Amino acid sequence: MPDALRQFVEMRREGFLQLGGLISLALLCYMVLVFGRFLVYWAGSRHAFRHSTPATPGDPAALQWHLMVPCRDEETVIAQTLAGLRAVAPAAHLWVIDDDSEDATRDLVLAAAALDQRVHLVQRRRPHARIGKGAALNAAYREISAWLPPGTDRSRVVLGVVDADGRLDPGTLEQVCNDRAMGRPDTGAVQIGVRMRNAEDERPLPGRGRAANASARALVRMQDVEFQANNAGMQLLRRRTGSVGLGGNGQFVRLTALDSLTAEEGRDGRPWPERALLEDYESGLELRLAGWRLTHVTEANVSQEALVSWRRFLTQRTRWAQGNMQCLRYTGRVLRSRHYRPAGKAEVLYTFLQPVVCVLLVVLTPLSLAITGAGLALFPEETAGFQLRYGPWMALAFVLATLPMVFWGPAYRRLVHPGRRRAAGLLWGVLVWLYAYHLFVVATRAAVRLLLGRNGWAKTRRNAEKVALGAPTALES
Template structure:
């Protein structure tokens, strides 16, 4: 082979190796940035979780309470929910929104209302029904507003949102109006904690085998860890940064705060976003952008059913991830808002970008494998040298990303189950790490749905439901 041709081939090989190495370094750098961002957020959440302090309860008699329960085909749980709420919040009016159910939900609510004058039915019919939870909540807002006595101090009226399977802890209303929550006149909304009441169910799938029940128990436990540990830490961090998020279950909003949103152009009578998959979180963004303070109360909780079906779980979380991506349209308003601090803006952007980052990592993973595989075939020595040089750093990044998730298992054990041993806390922590990988699945599914223009709102079926009633609602893009 002529020397010139040999030199040209060597140069081409060096160039390919250099480009492949540059791409691999970029991937490593991106992953390091992602992990670093995650570690900072985790450290802040962990510190807030460890140093959270409860506040003294307030006086619920100083407020008028209206609890709203959106229902769509909820005959399996609605009666139990109404009975539980009447016990835990006897002073509250209960407003059930029947979103054109196809089961016996309406009849069960009417029967309960006949026995209790503080139970009310808000009936919705298609085509105005089944267009999303936000629209259902707005219907209740208009009904409650219309039926308040003339001269009512609307700043003393509180609307709480409880899922159809939700149960409030006794004393919740007193804790929600504590001096650091709705006891402050500038507080527009309060979010309370959430827990899975079937987390200790030993037989979630009666009649099924040991393996099926073990997997179902693990899934419910991880949801409980997620809400009572990781999400609580996040909310306590947000309480410091002024960016608390509202959830679909256990939010309490001052009526005048909702009124302020309806004053915006095109939102008369509609404080909650109606074309949103995360109307709860978006409503919190709207309230904060309007200047209202939001806070989180850990001393009170609402319990709900943890899902035992992986399919239903993934359907629910895909909707959440897609709704999170929809929130990206708020980016400019949040960055320009004088009501968000610099740390609050950073926290909101972290939340907005979380599913996007997951999708990018899913896309980059096969690229990285392809580059490595091609390098091992074409340039084995150079690739082996590169892996030897940078492989330990990638392993370290993997470990650093794993350990914080494991620590949440110990935090959950101490806060919720101090009677369990440390080995159990370690097991829960390892499961949390494995559980977190569902974020990559649901984020990718959500991105595909958005690309296909599929923005339908699919109700999460209860564990007791055997068949699907009704079809997902097609929301406008």
């Protein structure tokens, strides 16, 4: 080291060491705070999951059902989806929203409609199409409203949202209208459970090698554990706190609840947010803020196909994380709302801040490592002493940050696969623990997209699709 640089460094030794110590201590305290916050939420979810009791099915004939299926280039799945929905809901009207598909989706729907008068096509064309799922749902809402005969009791009309690859469990409508859900007139919306129907697929990537298929199987299984155990526990906790979140697949909304949102200024005919990446969750926030009760039903599920590509998975989850960050604008309204109890406000804030917490940790960690590396090069003795004192605790805090996720593996085994060995549940738990760290990756990517003003919305391609059909749609920032 040159003498001039050595003198400069020596003069600032104390300040540098103090700065490095403060940043490292701040990171340690932050990680402990994050872990404690996560542990409280996890414990509440776990308790709610273990103590959930089944409800008595209701009578679907007491309500009028309209199931909406948003579609964009879904020729690979739409025919099977319509057949499955008709089998589960023989009296329901099925509204397929074709968002200007470039494949045979429209023709397949029209063929189904020719054989079934309760199948309807909602046709959208650019430039009004491909601007987000919320806009597509709003188009169906307007068509259904116009189609209903005058004098219809709109409080008895329920609109369901099912993905183009979604399949409802038998008895779903009976559970959605049970006396804890749509059987209560103050219930505005119901979210059912979600499961991955390809979780038992031994070769999710036909034609690929063992390693690729093993990785894809693990990814599929983790998505199934996430939805059937972890997310189910979260929703049951939210049911207690009054802050249930709606998802893009398997949500059911009372028509009068949607009507109440369109009554707001500037939202005529548009109950779903149209410029949102998480229009499903935001619509739930809007309904709750309007005073409607939301609940979650565990007795019924909608199945969907889990993604087998890590690239598509990370793209999808980045969009979710970015949409979550967009929800921060609701913070003031939620805190001021008389419809949210204190526990509900705390849960919503936890959800809002989850990706922000991850991003801060991602920023602080390399900063701390960089200062530590510089310290070891310039002041090895003092820096080594500090790291010996605090380094192990920082490493332990990072490892423990998502360790409770391990327990969802055995819980999933008991619920979904009681015949499998306990070792399988433990293995799934360990994989879920490692899988949870993807949140740091997608949250960081989402933050970068926000900073760059990139708010584009693009459909997640199905596993059967080899190439993307159509250009992704860009939402204006």
